[in-house]
Amino acid sequence: MAEKVKPTTINHALVPKQVVCDKEEVSRLLSKYNIRKDQLPKVSIKDPSIQVLELEPGDIIKISRSSQTEPSSLFYRVVV
Template identity: 60%
Template sequence: MAEEQTPIKHQLIPKQEVCTEEEISEILTKYNIKLEQLPSISVKDPSIATLDLEHGAVIKIHRSSKTEPNSLFYRMVVE
């Protein structure tokens, strides 16, 4: 029987969410880039494995540190 996966919750794993088509368009326009130019993340990465994403999806990663409390990073999901 397949074991159900749960999201990894740990203080060192930042919050991640899937971007909508509108958000993706805004990101690409803001940074004047193409979708393929975004940094990539593997669909098999444990931190996003439970999001059930396909190649080409974009995720928004919320990171924080002592010097920058609210940083956003974007990654395109690849196989």
């Protein structure tokens, strides 16, 4: 039987750019906003974009979104 090919959602035009944060960036982020990792917004490990990036629970991603009013906005999510 032929193997089914999953479409890659990460490269879709409507999916914002997502990058995994390294330990140094996570440390700066948490100290800048004086927060703990568990206080960040969460994203499910079952999210198709997270599955493509092969992340694990506890990893933090930086999401860069653009809109008509803002050229680029950064958002952070912790994988749960």
